Amino acid sequence: MAAGLALLLFGAVTAFLSLRLPIGTLRGPGSGLFPLALGLILIGLSVCHLVELHLTATTPPTDTEAHRDDGSAWRVLLFMGVMVLGTAFLTVLGFPLVAFLLMAGLLYILGVRRWQRVALIALCSAVASYVLFVRWLQIPLPKGWIGL
Amino acid sequence: MDVLASLQYLLSGFGVATTPENLFYCLVGAIVGTLVGVLPGLGPIAGIALLIPATFNLNATSAIIMLAGIYYGAMYGGSTTSILINVPGETASVMTCIDGYQMARKGRAGPALAISAIGSFVAGSLAILCMVFLAPPLAEAALAFGPTEFFSLMVFGFVVLSNVTGASLLKSLMMAMVGLIIGTIGMDPVTGNPRFTFGAVSLLGGIEFVAVAIGLFGIGEVLANVEQPTESLEQQVLVPRFRDLYPTLQDLKDSLGAILRGAGIGFGCGLVPGPAPVIATYASYMVEKRIARHPEEFGHGAIQGVAGPESANNAACQSAFIPLFVLGIPFAPPTAILLGALLIHGVNPGPMLISEHPNLFWGVVASMYIGNFILLLLNLPFVPLFANILRIPKKVLLPLVMLFCLTGMYSVNNFMLDLWVMLGCGALGYLMRKWAYEGAPLLLALVLGPKLEVAFRQSLMISHGGFAIFVERPISLVFLLATVGFLFLPLLRRAVRSLTRGRAAVA
Numbered sequence: 001m002a003a004g005l006a007l008l009l010f011g012a013v014t015a016f017l018s019l020r021l022p023i024g025t026l027r028g029p030g031s032g033l034f035p036l037a038l039g040l041i042l043i044g045l046s047v048c049h050l051v052e053l054h055l056t057a058t059t060p061p062t063d064t065e066a067h068r069d070d071g072s073a074w075r076v077l078l079f080m081g082v083m084v085l086g087t088a089f090l091t092v093l094g095f096p097l098v099a100f101l102l103m104a105g106l107l108y109i110l111g112v113r114r115w116q117r118v119a120l121i122a123l124c125s126a127v128a129s130y131v132l133f134v135r136w137l138q139i140p141l142p143k144g145w146i147g148l
Numbered sequence: 149m150d151v152l153a154s155l156q157y158l159l160s161g162f163g164v165a166t167t168p169e170n171l172f173y174c175l176v177g178a179i180v181g182t183l184v185g186v187l188p189g190l191g192p193i194a195g196i197a198l199l200i201p202a203t204f205n206l207n208a209t210s211a212i213i214m215l216a217g218i219y220y221g222a223m224y225g226g227s228t229t230s231i232l233i234n235v236p237g238e239t240a241s242v243m244t245c246i247d248g249y250q251m252a253r254k255g256r257a258g259p260a261l262a263i264s265a266i267g268s269f270v271a272g273s274l275a276i277l278c279m280v281f282l283a284p285p286l287a288e289a290a291l292a293f294g295p296t297e298f299f300s301l302m303v304f305g306f307v308v309l310s311n312v313t314g315a316s317l318l319k320s321l322m323m324a325m326v327g328l329i330i331g332t333i334g335m336d337p338v339t340g341n342p343r344f345t346f347g348a349v350s351l352l353g354g355i356e357f358v359a360v361a362i363g364l365f366g367i368g369e370v371l372a373n374v375e376q377p378t379e380s381l382e383q384q385v386l387v388p389r390f391r392d393l394y395p396t397l398q399d400l401k402d403s404l405g406a407i408l409r410g411a412g413i414g415f416g417c418g419l420v421p422g423p424a425p426v427i428a429t430y431a432s433y434m435v436e437k438r439i440a441r442h443p444e445e446f447g448h449g450a451i452q453g454v455a456g457p458e459s460a461n462n463a464a465c466q467s468a469f470i471p472l473f474v475l476g477i478p479f480a481p482p483t484a485i486l487l488g489a490l491l492i493h494g495v496n497p498g499p500m501l502i503s504e505h506p507n508l509f510w511g512v513v514a515s516m517y518i519g520n521f522i523l524l525l526l527n528l529p530f531v532p533l534f535a536n537i538l539r540i541p542k543k544v545l546l547p548l549v550m551l552f553c554l555t556g557m558y559s560v561n562n563f564m565l566d567l568w569v570m571l572g573c574g575a576l577g578y579l580m581r582k583w584a585y586e587g588a589p590l591l592l593a594l595v596l597g598p599k600l601e602v603a604f605r606q607s608l609m610i611s612h613g614g615f616a617i618f619v620e621r622p623i624s625l626v627f628l629l630a631t632v633g634f635l636f637l638p639l640l641r642r643a644v645r646s647l648t649r650g651r652a653a654v655a
Contacts, residue, residue, distance in 0.1 A: 003583045007322050014329050021343060026613030031336040031343055034601045035329060042325040049318050072375045079374045080575060083367075083550060087567045090558075099551055106547035110374065121544060129551055137202070139559040 001053055008046040015039030078109045094144020095134065100126035151281060158280050161510025165518055170210055174515045177214035178522045181221015184238075186229055186534050188373070188542075190549055191238040192222035193591070194366030196485045197358045198556040200492065208493035209508045213515040215489055216469070219482050220272060220516065223425060223462045224523045225534065227264040231257055231454070232535055240425035240461040243433045247446060247453030254449050259395035263403050263451055264458035265527040266395075271411035271459035272520040275466035276513060278415055283502065283509075287474045290499035295606035296617055298477070300627035302600045305479055306593060307631045308421040313586045317638055320589045323580075327590035330355050331597025338605055350565050357488050357594050358560050359569040361481070364587040366553050367570065368577020370546050375578075403455030406436050410456040414463030419470060421479040423588055428464035429457035466516060473501055473509055477596065481588050484595040 024030025086102040103122035184195035203211035226241035231248035251260040310320030334354030345351035417428035476498035478484040611617035
């Protein structure tokens with residue numbers, strides 16, 4: 001349901017924004033015509049989808065899914081959060097440091113709890129990825145304040 | 149172009165493919181492909197996308213040789229995990245799990261692995277041979293295609309792909325629309341007007357499709373794995389011994405028919421829109437089960453149930469290159485990514501590709517043959533080695549995949565925005581998985597979007613604004629009629645079913 005509404009909104013926003021572009025005529029289509037058509041089709045499709053959901057919504061089949069939820073959604077959220085943090089601090093802290101911290105954080109979330117092991121794996125992967133990408137493949141990854 | 153000319157070109161293609169440099173890239177592609185196939189959580193789509201930056205310094209031919217190797221290499225690797233631990237390494241190996249794992253439990257993991265490698269090799273080689281003779285005349289026929297025909301063909305492709313992926317046609321079509329809309333971000337391909345860039349210069353070039361691909365298919369898959377309970381992140385792997393690997397003569401005799409049928413089914417599936425290898429494995433398994441002399445063995449370790457699907461997925465992934473090279477229109481995400489890679493290297497595939505870039509086309513075709521041979525050699529003796537990779541616990545593997553995605557994505561354009569797009573698409577991919585939306589139509593639409601729009605607008609300009617042009621041209625009309633058929637087939641089927649049910653209730 002939420003997804004259907006989100007798609008409806010996405011279609012509406014697209015259609016609205018394309019109206020502000022030059023639509024042109026069918027003879028000489030402008031920039032806005034194609035996205036406008038796409039937005040309208042998406043609106044139509046999502047309305048169909050919502051109607052279909054409404055008609056078949058007698059038994060919500062998602063019930064069993066919700067029951068075995070044992071904090072796993074939290075794990076996904078944390079995992080994603082660490083990725084977002086890592087990306088946000090990439091330019092400031094530099095790639096090698098972020099690689100180490102990112103690996104340590106992700107390993108911890110997935111249940112590697114002995115800190116020596118976390119540190120060792122994170123250190124090895126940070127060094128290995130640094131050697132591979134920065135030294136060998138010469139990719140200009142952000143150096144950050146450690147300056148490597 | 150006649151048969152002899154094709155053979156002559158193929159020979160020159162072998163000349164291109166056997167330079168030490170190209171042989172090396174073919175080998176790298178095959179190895180990476182096998183790894184990608186073995187590792188759950190990293191499929192061929194994300195694998196190819198991640199390796200695109202590594203090809204920037206290469207010429208187009210070497211680049212495509214390597215990237216294509218990843219695609220068909222993954223088909224070989226995927227069977228390993230299916231057979232050994234009942235976990236498909238990628239979606240085209242799902243059917244192999246059924247009988248492959250049963251064979252492994254009966255101590256016949258070796259023959260199962262060997263027959264899938266041999267079947268893949270035979271089917272792949274046959275498909276390449278058909279491609280050699282089929283592609284040039286098809287390309288000549290496709291010269292008759294104008295923008296109108298291409299538009300209708302692409303629409304047909306989207307609808308068929310949406311019809312065969314996922315449970316709901318409506319959901320898949322919506323995803324295709326979302327992909328097309330994302331594809332309009334950036335400069336208008338006809339007039340150069342900025343669209344939906346909100347004044348940001350960084351959006352002028354459009355949304356990077358590699359970021360979307362890695363996000364939807366790489367990070368989304370990792371997140372889905374993260375969600376599973378921690379216990380399931382560890383698994384026991386049985387590694388077969390080297391001398392147990394070889395199949396008996398009886399095994400070979402039993403599976404020969406299945407391999408040949410699989411090759412035919414797979415080749416056909418590759419030519420039509422859809423996730424060809426997945427559909428091919430499914431179709432092949434069903435056929436084998438139906439015509440088997442002992443259908444009751446299926447599900448309990450029938451070797452035909454391994455040989456057929458494994459041959460089919462490899463043949464399908466070879467023939468999927470035909471629409472890409474002949475029409476310039478990929479019919480599924482992996483070839484869509486390869487189209488993106490070709491465009492990055494300045495090659496615009498279409499009916500003229502074979503005559504304009506003969507070295508590229510014939511070199512890649514010849515390299516596929518060599519690649520299949522490398523994979524056969526690689527897979528038979530080194531299976532224990534690849535199986536050992538599975539011993540890396542998932543809780544270590546998943547963070548590593550994430551680190552690799554981050555670095556790989558950054559290296560495409562050295563652009564922070566791409567990383568955010570990738571993460572956003574990762575979250576989107578995860579949610580789509582949860583809500584049963586398909587990523588394939590979205591990605592294909594994103595890559596084909598600009599082509600579709602140009603074809604659409606050119607057609608309208610040719611016809612001076614009349615939509616009749618799409619039905620007046622015969623080839624275009626055929627595609628559109630087929631599209632309508634595919635759109636309403638499910639509806640019709642449902643109507644008939646409810647009608648018969650109603651009649652049964654009355655009786």
